[in-house]
Amino acid sequence: MVHYSAILLGSFGLSTAMAQSYKIAKSYVGQGFADDFDFYTKDDPTGGYVNYLSRADATSKGLLSYDSSTFTMAVDAQNVASGRGRDSVRISSKDRFNDGIYILDLAHMPVGCGTWPAYWTTTEHHWPNGGEIDILEGANGLPAENSTAWSATANLKSPSSGFPPNADTSSLHTRPGCSLVSSTQTGMIKTTSCDSKINNNAGCGIQYSNATTASIGLQLNQQNGGWYAMWRDVQGSGGIYMWFWARNDATVPQEVKDGSFAGDISAASWGVPAANFTIPDCKKDFNDHVIVFNIALCGDYTAASYSAAGCPGSCASFVLGNPLAFADAYFKLNALRVFTANGQIASKAGPEGLATGALAGIIVAAVIVVLGVIGAFLWRLRRKRRAAATARALAPRAMNDLSTSSVVSTTDSDKDEGGYPVGVLLPGETPTRSKAPGARDPRRGSASANTKKGSKASKKGYAAAATNESGHRAKQNVPAAPANPAFAFSNNQTKDKFRPGWAV
Structure with a gap:
């Protein structure tokens, strides 16, 4: 068991909370990503030009592979796209998680014009209620010069200043009313309102410092990736905190670096976070989340920086006709570990974990x-x-019937x-009539009355009652009841209402 002494981090002021220990709840390595994640195959909810594949299809097309220590998911880099877009992969965890520590060991992230890779957690239904946390998110990252993808990306222009960035920006997306509180971190706050309904769903974002190392894109891949750690403590300290260490960083904690480490863990020795989302008034805005990895193509977020990154033409036309430009558009994951206070996943923790x-x-x-x-x-x-x-x-x-004759009278x-009204038979009674032909049935009224009733019935579409020679009613053919009117739901009534958030 590993224990760390609490340290004071200036105005960070979370020494006691940071000393809390968490136990391993889930570890994803190699095939575990394929087995314990669901493959999303619906239309892209952000309007991208992308065709998300099932596990079987992604495997058969070579977009999914794994061994004992790595998992790779990629974009099709061989065929001209058609239909709803270029083939890609999007997965979400079968288990749901709440507060805890999440550590991702990433070896390579997708780059290329038109790409929108993301690693995030989100509520499953009724978004933005329940919240969304974007840990790693990029768009239009350029490939290495003279690489296959670079050579296939013809007519590149000089990118605008700051594009593409080499520093990750993490963000939160919530319902209205949630905003960041000023706090200590090494990154820089870009936006303070987390409200998904304003600023084109930019959310509240914090960009990591790039003073010493890159945390996204080509330069991240050139240093063989690194580690992203998130401490979600919304219900405790009222915050979400994130750290990043590059592969060659000598200060990365051993329990973070070791992908097989399954002992107790805390954030007490990790220093000031790269991103500090202090949101004490937003505790009700976050519920149990699934973990998502996806590689979108085009879509809302990508379009915002497509031209600024120097990418050619329009995003959809480029994605459609340049398969080799996506040779470096793949995630390579070494391990993902989730630690919780009781060592359980939220979906199996019972009411205490909900x-x-x-x-x-x-x-x-x-x-x-x-x-x-x-x-x-x-x-x-x-x-x-x-x-x-x-x-x-x-x-x-009943007593009266027992004492009278078989001919019913209306005394x-x-x-x-x-x-009871005349003509109504009680349980057990049998219709009786006068033996004389045409004689009046005392319970049914006069013959003329019956004739009138029959006429009314005929007007309503029923056959008049026929009588035989003895004056008794002949068996009547009653038409079948009309069929119920046909009806069907409209497309809007059956449309799936699930709408994920920004980093989809």
């Missing part, structure tokens, strides 16, 4: 079930009471006993 929104959903569901049981009980009770009342009302009528005493 966010407020999830607990509310459970409570609402329980209330609905209870109300349903109560409603069913009251309905059955009402039916029993009605049956008992009917039995009490029929009792005098005043008979009307008073039951109060």
